Amino acid sequence: MAGGIWVYAENQNGKFKKVTFEMLGAGRQLADQLGEELCAVVIGHGVGELAATLGEYGADKVYVVDSPELARYTTDGYMLALSKLAREHQPAVIFLGYTVQGRDLAAHVAQRLGTGLCTDCTGVNIEDGQIVFTRPIYAGKAFVEAVFAEARPVMATIRPNALPAAEFQPGRKAQVIESSATFGAGDIRQVVREIVCQASGRPELTEADIIVSGGRGMKSAENFKILEELADVLGAAVGASRAAVDAGYVPHSMQVGQTGKTVSPQLYIACGISGAIQHLAGMSSSKVIVAINKDPEANIFKVADYGIVGDLFEIVPLLTQEFKKLLGKK
Amino acid sequence: MKIVVLAKQTFDTEAKITLDSQEKINREGVNLIMNPYDEFAVEEALRVKEKHGGKVTVVSLGEAKAQDILRQALAMGADKAVHIVVDELEETDEYTTATILAKALSGIEYDLILAGWRAIDDGSAQVAGRVAEILGLPMVNMVIKLEVETGKAVASREIEGGYEVLEVPLPAVVTAQKGLNEPRYPTMKGIMQAKKKPMQKLTLADLSLATQEVAPKVRARKYFLPTPRVQGKIITGEPAEAAATLVRLLREEAKVI
Numbered sequence: 001m002a003g004g005i006w007v008y009a010e011n012q013n014g015k016f017k018k019v020t021f022e023m024l025g026a027g028r029q030l031a032d033q034l035g036e037e038l039c040a041v042v043i044g045h046g047v048g049e050l051a052a053t054l055g056e057y058g059a060d061k062v063y064v065v066d067s068p069e070l071a072r073y074t075t076d077g078y079m080l081a082l083s084k085l086a087r088e089h090q091p092a093v094i095f096l097g098y099t100v101q102g103r104d105l106a107a108h109v110a111q112r113l114g115t116g117l118c119t120d121c122t123g124v125n126i127e128d129g130q131i132v133f134t135r136p137i138y139a140g141k142a143f144v145e146a147v148f149a150e151a152r153p154v155m156a157t158i159r160p161n162a163l164p165a166a167e168f169q170p171g172r173k174a175q176v177i178e179s180s181a182t183f184g185a186g187d188i189r190q191v192v193r194e195i196v197c198q199a200s201g202r203p204e205l206t207e208a209d210i211i212v213s214g215g216r217g218m219k220s221a222e223n224f225k226i227l228e229e230l231a232d233v234l235g236a237a238v239g240a241s242r243a244a245v246d247a248g249y250v251p252h253s254m255q256v257g258q259t260g261k262t263v264s265p266q267l268y269i270a271c272g273i274s275g276a277i278q279h280l281a282g283m284s285s286s287k288v289i290v291a292i293n294k295d296p297e298a299n300i301f302k303v304a305d306y307g308i309v310g311d312l313f314e315i316v317p318l319l320t321q322e323f324k325k326l327l328g329k330k
Numbered sequence: 331m332k333i334v335v336l337a338k339q340t341f342d343t344e345a346k347i348t349l350d351s352q353e354k355i356n357r358e359g360v361n362l363i364m365n366p367y368d369e370f371a372v373e374e375a376l377r378v379k380e381k382h383g384g385k386v387t388v389v390s391l392g393e394a395k396a397q398d399i400l401r402q403a404l405a406m407g408a409d410k411a412v413h414i415v416v417d418e419l420e421e422t423d424e425y426t427t428a429t430i431l432a433k434a435l436s437g438i439e440y441d442l443i444l445a446g447w448r449a450i451d452d453g454s455a456q457v458a459g460r461v462a463e464i465l466g467l468p469m470v471n472m473v474i475k476l477e478v479e480t481g482k483a484v485a486s487r488e489i490e491g492g493y494e495v496l497e498v499p500l501p502a503v504v505t506a507q508k509g510l511n512e513p514r515y516p517t518m519k520g521i522m523q524a525k526k527k528p529m530q531k532l533t534l535a536d537l538s539l540a541t542q543e544v545a546p547k548v549r550a551r552k553y554f555l556p557t558p559r560v561q562g563k564i565i566t567g568e569p570a571e572a573a574a575t576l577v578r579l580l581r582e583e584a585k586v587i
């Protein structure tokens with residue numbers, strides 16, 4: 001048996017990113033088919049307690065690299081920790097999330113290990129004995145299936161919300177292996193001076209199940225309040241088109257699209273968004289799309305599963321009321 | 331301050347994607363542009379130069395046509411362009427690209443390397459990281475604010491739910507995220523001047539790279555197009571009635587609430 005199928009379990013403030021459980025789901029299937037162990041890797045400081053959860057989501061083994069120098073994410077620190085562990089244990093596959101941290105780390109580790117990397121994958125399968133990755137290119141306007149030549153480990157980053165999460169098995173235990181990391185002077189060259197959280201209390205766009213999004217039709221920053229009210233009833237994230245960002249209604253971190261975030265929620269509610277190709281590029285893999293637009297000819301209606309032609313300032317508050325009724329909220 | 335910018339030519343964002351007779355991405359008749367994130371990188375390089383003096387060299391790997399984006403960068407104000415012409419490479423991956431770029435960079439002096447954080451075509455977001463690794467440089471990804479001082483850079487980078495401020499020693503690799511700046515348009519004067527600026531052409535042979543050294547680690551097996559979404563239901567009626575219907579359908583029919 002080789003060194004296993006590895007999942008990099010990204011944690012932030014003591015919680016794993018949702019994509020971690022999605023990777024464990026895909027990893028479990030691969031591990032079973034290839035006769036490998038499913039291993040999770042946790043890096044950080046004071047993160048040992050988190051390991052138990054990973055067993056409950058299917059990991060057979062959990063490697064924990066704990067060190068004060070790893071209390072905060074730095075490219076160098078985490079890259080050194082993960083590549084060292086990989087050199088020692090020779091995994092067959094390493095998965096990371098296509099998150100801000102995961103893709104930064106993955107590129108560096110892949111180069112360190114002299115291997116390839118498939119980014120932003122939405123599918124992982126075994127065909128003819130090979131692992132085949134499916135990933136969107138041209139912002140989802142096409143897809144490519146890719147395979148690795150001889151290079152090992154096989155590395156891929158997985159798009160959040162694209163794969164089903166592993167089943168939760170309470171009490172299931174993984175073997176926990178503590179690993180150390182020591183750093184010399186100059187090993188970690190990025191010094192974190194400050195971390196600024198602009199937390200809204202709402203889910204992260206890329207992992208949200210529901211997104212309420214506004215475009216130029218919102219007309220002002222204040223008007224986004226009506227979307228926030230709807231979002232709060234639904235436990236949704238709030239997104240925006242580039243026109244809304246460029247008009248200064250909301251920050252760029254909320255932009256969905258080709259030059260913004262790629263999202264794949266269960267439900268995407270587009271309000272006052274025309275549906276330009278660059279916007280569709282970022283959200284067309286949503287399971288269900290709802291469009292509210294006063295222009296019946298708007299492009300967004302061509303991709304929407306449900307549409308209401310009308311004034312969003314009238315419709316959105318009504319929707320908020322209806323959802324409150326349905327979900328029994330006051 | 332010697333600054334190198336890595337830039338790539340990509341499909342126009344409006345491009346409609348089709349497959350050709352060999353089931354590969356059809357490149358015929360597609361408008362090509364500078365990768366939007368690389369434009370931010372070029373702009374930032376010019377701003378650093380305006381503040382600290384120095385030279386901006388823009389490097390691109392690509393087919394003959396990629397010289398268009400190099401001309402654009404020169405017209406914006408870059409001093410020199412290096413074009414690694416690679417029509418002959420039929421299959422590449424990010425490992426290939428990074429290996430070639432890093433080799434080309436080993437012949438150039440730099441204090442700072444800027445690039446876009448990802449290209450909008452393959453979306454891979456790994457070439458700059460790999461280049462940093464090969465050259466042994468520290469990197470800061472997805473930067474929305476950059477200040478360069480003697481021997482170091484202070485960069486704010488986007489993270490989920492906020493941003494963080496990092497300090498790194500120079501030389502370093504920094505990738506640009508939207509929000510960093512607003513790229514300038516080339517002026518008529520800039521376009522005229524660009525014609526006289528140096529554009530160096532290099533081949534793999536010039537870089538003494540053998541084909542097997544740049545063999546891809548990952549290969550594309552098949553391309554396909556997504557099944558197009560079809561227009562669904564337009565819910566009519568008075569606003570209150572339409573809202574109630576929509577909520578009911580989302581629960582009962584779509585089952586997403």
Ligand SMILES: Cc1cc2nc3c(=O)[nH]c(=O)nc-3n(C[C@H](O)[C@H](O)[C@H](O)COP(=O)(O)OP(=O)(O)OC[C@H]3O[C@@H](n4cnc5c(N)ncnc54)[C@H](O)[C@@H]3O)c2cc1C
Nearest residue numbers: 215216217241242243257258259260272274278279294312
């Ligand atoms: C290089 C490049 C990259 C880009 N990247 C992105 C990207 O990542 N994301 C992105 O979104 N765009 C992107 N764009 C921009 C894109 O082309 C569009 O300009 C943008 O998506 C339009 O945003 P919008 O739909 O909000 O605005 P508009 O096109 O102006 O549409 C506003 C809509 O609101 C409707 N409306 C107005 N008032 C109301 C009302 N009271 N009630 C209901 N409906 C109303 C109107 O009917 C209209 O359909 C990019 C463009 C380029 C060139």
